Amino acid sequence: MDNRQDEVILVDEQDTPLGAMEKMEAHRKALLHRAFSVFIFNGKGEMLLQQRASRKYHSAGLWTNACCSHPRPGEDTRDAAIRRLKEELGFTTDLQKIFDFTYKTAFGNGLTEFEFDHVFVGRYDEPVFPNREEVGDYCFKTLDEIGSDLETDPLSYTSWFHLAFPRIKTWMAESYSQS
Numbered sequence: 001m002d003n004r005q006d007e008v009i010l011v012d013e014q015d016t017p018l019g020a021m022e023k024m025e026a027h028r029k030a031l032l033h034r035a036f037s038v039f040i041f042n043g044k045g046e047m048l049l050q051q052r053a054s055r056k057y058h059s060a061g062l063w064t065n066a067c068c069s070h071p072r073p074g075e076d077t078r079d080a081a082i083r084r085l086k087e088e089l090g091f092t093t094d095l096q097k098i099f100d101f102t103y104k105t106a107f108g109n110g111l112t113e114f115e116f117d118h119v120f121v122g123r124y125d126e127p128v129f130p131n132r133e134e135v136g137d138y139c140f141k142t143l144d145e146i147g148s149d150l151e152t153d154p155l156s157y158t159s160w161f162h163l164a165f166p167r168i169k170t171w172m173a174e175s176y177s178q179s
Helices: 023-028 077-089 143-152 159-178
Strands: 007-011 017-022 033-041 047-052 067-069 096-106 112-123 135-141
Touching: 007 023, 017 023, 023 112, 033 077, 033 159, 047 077, 047 143, 067 077, 077 112, 077 135, 096 159, 112 159, 135 143, 143 159
Parallel strands: 033 112
Antiparallel strands: 007 017, 007 033, 033 047, 033 067, 047 135, 096 112
16 A cells, blocks of 8 residues: 555645645644545535544544545645545545635644645535445535534534534525525
8 A cells, every 4th residue: 555645745824735744643743734625515505414433533423524634645635535525425526626724623632633624515416325434424404404503512513614614604605696
């Protein structure tokens, strides 16, 4: 196996690559690295959520967007997002980048996510085939249902989802108002 599959791309605050590092080491050292988050909507405008598998190294069992991960060194970020969507949820669809943001979250296990996160959206109305090593459960919910969940049960969602969701909601409102 190519050990570069376990490496992340270290970046500066403008997403300029600075090198590569083994993924867990970058998380232990809290170094800024490139990541992506994929948000999938069905034809009814409902968002696909996944519950992270119980064996994940952080945020296990929490609900979040369709998938997220890190591109490999030399891999295009959009291509990595399409690859990871297939690996985690068993399907592919066209993805459009809509924004990026940086966040930093420390976890109780000594790891820190410090990510320059590229956010992609896509549409999908066919069956989902989750990889049970990655995904504990999945569902589709309306934006209003998710907003209510975030208020009443915020600890059930990942830290990055709390940051990205308001921006996704604004993007959806603007997209539908222009159509």
